[in-house]
Amino acid sequence: MIRSLLIRGMIAGALAGVVAFAxxxxxxxxxxxxxxxxEDHLARLHHEPAGAEVVSRGVQRTLGLLTGTVIMGVALGxxxxxxxxxxxxxxxxAGARATAALLALxxxxxxxxxxxxxxxxxxxxxxxxxxxxxxxxxxxxxxAISVLAAVAAARIRRQTxxxxxxxxxxxxxxxxxxxxxxxxxxxxxxxxxxxxxxxxDVLYRFRLASLGTNAALWLTLGLGFGWAAERRLAPAPRxxxxxxxx
Amino acid sequence: MSELAVDxxxxxxxxxxxxxxxxxxxxxxxxxxxxxxxxxxxxxxxxLSLIAGNGVHELVHDAxxxxxxxxx
Numbered sequence: 071m072i073r074s075l076l077i078r079g080m081i082a083g084a085l086a087g088v089v090a091f092a093x094x095x096x097x098x099x100x101x102x103x104x105x106x107x108x109e110d111h112l113a114r115l116h117h118e119p120a121g122a123e124v125v126s127r128g129v130q131r132t133l134g135l136l137t138g139t140v141i142m143g144v145a146l147g148x149x150x151x152x153x154x155x156x157x158x159x160x161x162x163x164a165g166a167r168a169t170a171a172l173l174a175l176x177x178x179x180x181x182x183x184x185x186x187x188x189x190x191x192x193x194x195x196x197x198x199x200x201x202x203x204x205x206x207x208x209x210x211x212x213x214a215i216s217v218l219a220a221v222a223a224a225r226i227r228r229q230t231x232x233x234x235x236x237x238x239x240x241x242x243x244x245x246x247x248x249x250x251x252x253x254x255x256x257x258x259x260x261x262x263x264x265x266x267x268x269x270x271d272v273l274y275r276f277r278l279a280s281l282g283t284n285a286a287l288w289l290t291l292g293l294g295f296g297w298a299a300e301r302r303l304a305p306a307p308r309x310x311x312x313x314x315x316x
Numbered sequence: 317m318s319e320l321a322v323d324x325x326x327x328x329x330x331x332x333x334x335x336x337x338x339x340x341x342x343x344x345x346x347x348x349x350x351x352x353x354x355x356x357x358x359x360x361x362x363x364l365s366l367i368a369g370n371g372v373h374e375l376v377h378d379a380x381x382x383x384x385x386x387x388x
Contacts, residue, residue, distance in 0.1 A: 076346055091379075094378070094379070094382040098378075124374040130378050131378050134376055135378040138377075141356070145350040149347065155339060155342075158332065159331050159333065185384075191381065191382065191383070192381070194377075197386060202388055206385075206386050207363070283383065
């Protein structure tokens with residue numbers, strides 16, 4: 071069962087990687103090109119020699135981008151399936167599709183959205199090579215704190231559920247999550263490396279494209295895996311007529 | 317409102333799929349390999365470098381930026 075879910079997660083993840091590629095290519099790549107043009111412009115102003123191209127831009131923005139998003143999709147899809155295999159029937163009472171959708175939403179918020187609000191995605195040109203170690207550590211720390219806070223929030227929801235009821239337990243859990251990640255965002259150091267004169271519109275559109283790319287990845291993964299897991303967990307006869315919600 | 321309360325069937329939570337003992341080997345092995353994949357797309361030739369040269373970084377460069385990882 072776990073093996074089967076793992077495979078389904080990786081397949082759904084590969085699909086999610088392709089969807090993420092489509093968004094990144096359509097909305098993100100034009101902004102990446104603007105950023106690189108700006109970098110070249112700066113380099114010319116300072117008479118710096120152009121760096122050697124290991125992989126051409128043409129390959130980077132097509133095959134390279136697709137390779138990256140698909141590998142990331144497969145990896146996150148597999149990890150997603152493992153978390154699902156643990157959480158299904160433990161974290162909540164929802165069915166397979168709803169559990170997968172909620173898990174994907176939680177992953178998007180805690181892995182993408184919350185870290186993004188502190189250390190947002192940056193196009194090339196922004197971010198110095200000298201600080202990459204520090205920026206990587208801070209980024210990973212922010213993700214770790216945010217994910218741990220989400221796990222804690224899920225536990226809080228479950229423990230307060232009998233006393234508070236579903237609505238209030240969810241509010242308390244979300245509030246606890248926000249307090250922890252808000253505190254972490256205040257405590258962690260800021261990173262300001264945008265060079266003077268960098269076009270603000272390009273930065274805004276790039277970050278929006280990055281957010282959309284990640285959202286598309288998690289959305290496709292959550293819905294795709296949920297569909298596949300439901301078929302594996304509850305095959306054949308569809309549940310008979312539940313009363314209509316009206 | 318009362319229909320809602322009635323409709324919330326008690327004890328309908330699905331049974332867990334796997335015990336911790338069953339999950340552990342998958343979590344360790346697959347988890348490690350999958351995290352390694354995340355690392356190669358997200359951070360190889362950045363803060364750390366496992367494979368000599370710059371090829372991996374350069375190939376997945378755009379994905380790294382657009383997925384939101386720190387880069388330069």
